[in-house]
Amino acid sequence: MPSDTSLIWLILSLNLAALPHFSYQPLWVALLFLSMMSWRSLAIWQHWPLPGRQHRTLSLVQWVVAAGAGLLMLDSYGNFIGRDAGTALLIVMVGLKVVEIRNHRDYYISCFLGYFLVVTNFLYSQSIPIAALMLVIIILMTSCLISLNDIKQVLSKMAQLKLASKMLLQAIPLMLILFVLFPRIAGPLWGLPQDAHTAQTGISNSMSLGKISELIQSDAVAFRVKFDQTMPAGHELYWRGPVLWNTDGTTWRELTLPSHSEPRPPIISTTGQPSIYTVTLEPHNEHWLFALDVPTVFPTSFGASLAYGGELLSRKPIKQRTQYQLSSNTRFSMNPDTDHYLNEALILPKGFHPRTRALAEEWRQKAKSPEDIIDMALNHFNQQPFYYTLTPPALTGDTIDGFLFESGKGFCEHYAASFTVLMRAAGIPTRVVTGYQGGEINPVDGYLVVRQRDAHAWTEVWLQDRGWVRIDPTAAVSQDRIELGMSELLPNALRAPLFFSQSEQLIDIWQQLRNNWDAVNNAWNRSILAYGPELQKSFLSKLGMINPNWQSMAITLFAAFSLILLITSAVLLYPRREPDPVVATYQQFCQRFVKLGLVARYAHEGPIDFARRMTHALPHYQTDIGHITAQYISLRYDQSVSSIAEFKHSVKHFKPNK
Amino acid sequence: MNAISQLYRRFNTLRGRRVFILPTRFGVLYGGFLLLILLAAINYSNSLGHILCFLLASMGQLAIHYTYRNMAKIELLGAYSEPCFLGQAIPFYCRFDNPSRHDCLHLHVASKQSNERSWNPFKNVTGFQYQPHQTVDVLTGQQTTAHCITVPSTHRGQQTIGQIRLSTRFPFGLFDTWTYFTPACAALVYPNPIGHLPLPSSTNDGQSHHGIQRKGVDDFSGLQPYRDGDPMHAIAWKAMARDDVLRTKQFSSSLSGQFVLSWHATASLTDTESRLSQLCRWVLDSESHGLAYGLVLPNMTIEVDRGNAHQQRCLTALALYD
Known part of the structure; x- marks a missing residue:
């Protein structure tokens, strides 16, 4: 039977390991787990009965609870596999197991289940704080194992924790070697359940007025970009996402092609120097890969292809942090001669936006060329009372008419949508492009960080011989949004959390802290979390391994493993001889005379003879030498109780000079 | 042939005492859990899952060293006993010396009970015929301490202590390390003092x-x-x-x-x-x-x-x- 102390610590560690799960598991999982833990704790403190031979009814209760948990699980998840259901099952199992710990075997199993709980936490979040918490839990869990084997609790809990931490630190070298060299296999080994990845916020494949402005509340990173050489100017940083063509008057959607037609990628011609950059995209569970406008060179590794709107799409939804290198030109022309889908860019739903259509008709009659109409529209936005606001008023009825002729207050999607309607009504093919605009350079590591709040919507018009030309109507209203970036426009309350939003200095401090933290996170993501089969190959090549395949990795791993084993056994098992402190101190004392140029103690010379010779050479120190020698003799040859500390003290303060 | 066995014996003397180590069933279970963790990490391409698995594996490897160190240096300096009557347990006092700087914790002392061999070779390894006697809670570093082992007396006359098995599972219980000592020590067992005849006058x-x-x-x-x-x-x-x-x-x-x-x-x-x-x-x-x-x-x-x-x-x- 494990001791009460070790049980209490086990309960504590398991609670801590299960705690992060409670935020998304159904309430009954948490309640069941906590009540089982309380039952066991009360059994320790208040001697509550536990299920077992003496209390068969309680065993029955436990079975009923287990069966009930199974039914609830079926009700919540429909099965027992998958990430969420599996975790719930594990938590329930741990809870029930702790109640029935009767012997060492049960305790070991609970401990090992605790280690497994740690890994399930990583399936939900691999952030630095979670990793730190899990490290604490591993130490606690290991100290529980020590406590179990320390039957009489000879070691204090502090000593057990210290031993566990020491072992953890000593385990790091081998862990690193395994981490770097263990041949990585690209997962999944079997089909991943549907819920394998947490749903992410981000740009969606449709746009309605007021939808993008929800994203400005989010400080989350959308992607990070590292430019190889120079970065284009801030107002050129348009990160193209889904291109929207179809509208029903309120919502804009992607083009739905007839199933038999083949998608035709656009024809791109570029001028000038391309920018080469690497994007690290956070998972968003959608297909698009954000690129600086239209990429000319893109990887084919994950089935990336250009869609007809010039957006880069991957074959599979992005469910993990993904890195890809691209090359883009900010000066380009897309489909200058014709576009297969031009007609789609002219359709407006019948019977909507009468006032907008009337205005567009008026402009078309006045204008000589499509460019004139565009200028008129932009001037209209610029000179009429239009405001760029992060909190646009809710619109009812015909939202485009309502925005253009009544409220005049809108966010980027209001301007993009109404501009597109105006252009289409005036006979110019126009489409809405959503994505991100701008981003912030983190001065700590030089990465451009694009956050969800940088989400943006703009338009493209098709002009004969020029192809699709980007027009950003938001720029006509608020030049700052494009020139300075989103973060400058945000109110203080959105730029920094509560305490820091009080003054400009505090916001600066906050942003600096955030930059540092973000750089750390970026490094963590790039070097640790992204370490998979591909990164392993490139890293090992950089280290000098020629053609790293699993065979060569296994051989190197074996060699490194043996080396580490040798070193650990040498460090841990080599008998280190510690000299007798008394002798060591006396040798220090003798060394003091050598420094003065006197002849060192002969091998045959006893302490008394040595003292006599030294007193002869340094008569001033007769008392000191005599005193120390007497102390030494008494400590060394006498069973008397002279204090070593006193002897050390007198030697320390003995500083002879000639 | 004789020369070879002599050489082997000499090699054994040089090498010192044989210390055995094997994982316990919990050690095997631990390995199984590590495999599970690795599978989960691979399936979900989870980097920290890999790290956890490797960290625990590395700690398991350290556990071998720690368990070994907890016992390897201990010497049985000698044993002495007190005479006793047949039927009583014989107290053998074993003087264990821990020359290392570390305290050695939770050692189990057992003595061989019979020379019977089991048909199952694993039983000989796991020491079924060694009856546990005592747990030595702590052997302080650089100290010699005497611990009493009681062995049931089996026959009148000289009874030797037999083989002593010293084992430990500390600190994790994942590995069991053990060694044998055969101290030269015999106890005197007096006859069982029973009898109903009156004292002769x-x-x-x-x-x-x-x-x-x-x-x-x-x-x-x-x-x-x-x-x-x-x-x-x-x-x-x-x-x-x-x-x-x-x-x-x-x-x-x-x-x-x-x-x-x-x-x-x-x-x-x-x-x-x-x-x-x-x-x-x-x-x-x-x-x-x-x-x-x-x-x-x-x-x-x-x-x-x-x-x-x-x-x-x-x-x-x-x-x-x-």
Whole structure:
């Protein structure tokens, strides 16, 4: 039977390991787990009965609870596999197991289940704080194992924790070697359940007025970009996402092609120097890969292809942090001669936006060329009372008419949508492009960080011989949004959390802290979390391994493993001889005379003879030498109780000079 | 062939004691859990899952070293025992020396119970025939401590301690490391002191020791300073309470009450062991009554005397009789 102390610590560690799960598991999982833990704790403190031979009814209760948990699980998840259901099952199992710990075997199993709980936490979040918490839990869990084997609790809990931490630190070298060299296999080994990845916020494949402005509340990173050489100017940083063509008057959607037609990628011609950059995209569970406008060179590794709107799409939804290198030109022309889908860019739903259509008709009659109409529209936005606001008023009825002729207050999607309607009504093919605009350079590591709040919507018009030309109507209203970036426009309350939003200095401090933290996170993501089969190959090549395949990795791993084993056994098992402190101190004392140029103690010379010779050479120190020698003799040859500390003290303060 | 075995023996001496280590069933279970964690990490391409698996594997590897270190350096300097009666447990005092700087915790001491071999080779490895005796909680670094092992007595006469198995699972219980010692130590087992025959009286012993005046139990004749071997019941406790000096009360008596415990007096018992047991009972009874007695065995005779030394001499003769 494990001791009460070790049980209490086990309960504590398991609670801590299960705690992060409670935020998304159904309430009954948490309640069941906590009540089982309380039952066991009360059994320790208040001697509550536990299920077992003496209390068969309680065993029955436990079975009923287990069966009930199974039914609830079926009700919540429909099965027992998958990430969420599996975790719930594990938590329930741990809870029930702790109640029935009767012997060492049960305790070991609970401990090992605790280690497994740690890994399930990583399936939900691999952030630095979670990793730190899990490290604490591993130490606690290991100290529980020590406590179990320390039957009489000879070691204090502090000593057990210290031993566990020491072992953890000593385990790091081998862990690193395994981490770097263990041949990585690209997962999944079997089909991943549907819920394998947490749903992410981000740009969606449709746009309605007021939808993008929800994203400005989010400080989350959308992607990070590292430019190889120079970065284009801030107002050129348009990160193209889904291109929207179809509208029903309120919502804009992607083009739905007839199933038999083949998608035709656009024809791109570029001028000038391309920018080469690497994007690290956070998972968003959608297909698009954000690129600086239209990429000319893109990887084919994950089935990336250009869609007809010039957006880069991957074959599979992005469910993990993904890195890809691209090359883009900010000066380009897309489909200058014709576009297969031009007609789609002219359709407006019948019977909507009468006032907008009337205005567009008026402009078309006045204008000589499509460019004139565009200028008129932009001037209209610029000179009429239009405001760029992060909190646009809710619109009812015909939202485009309502925005253009009544409220005049809108966010980027209001301007993009109404501009597109105006252009289409005036006979110019126009489409809405959503994505991100701008981003912030983190001065700590030089990465451009694009956050969800940088989400943006703009338009493209098709002009004969020029192809699709980007027009950003938001720029006509608020030049700052494009020139300075989103973060400058945000109110203080959105730029920094509560305490820091009080003054400009505090916001600066906050942003600096955030930059540092973000750089750390970026490094963590790039070097640790992204370490998979591909990164392993490139890293090992950089280290000098020629053609790293699993065979060569296994051989190197074996060699490194043996080396580490040798070193650990040498460090841990080599008998280190510690000299007798008394002798060591006396040798220090003798060394003091050598420094003065006197002849060192002969091998045959006893302490008394040595003292006599030294007193002869340094008569001033007769008392000191005599005193120390007497102390030494008494400590060394006498069973008397002279204090070593006193002897050390007198030697320390003995500083002879000639 | 002889040369090779000599070489092998020499190699063994140089190498030192053999220390064995194997994972316990919990160690195997731990490995299984690590495999599960690795599978989960691979399936979900989870980097921190990989790290956790490797960290735990690395800690498991360290556990081998820690468990080994917790015992490998310990030496059994020697063992001594106290005589006991058949049926009692023999206390063997083993002096363990821990020359390393670390404290060694939770060692199990067991001794070999029988030379029987099991058909199952694993049983010999896991030490089924070693009966656990004691858990040594701590062997402080650079210290020698004596620990008592009790072994049930099996037969009269010399009983050796046999093979000692020292094992430990500390700190994790994932590995079990053990080693064997065979200290040269034998305990003397006296016969079991049972028997219902009455104590032979002094009159029918057939021999006389008239005229010898010796100190006895009959009449108090004074106090003398205590000497080793004086019986406990003769110590003058009251006098000691006064001035903290141990004295022995002296009595004068004639040896009229003396008698000889003879092998032949137990003729009514057929079995050798029962006769020895009866004699043993008599020796103890006579000594506790403060009587002087002699012992006659078919192969030896011990003169009449009394006192601890005499009693031990008699009991040893009974123990070693064959």
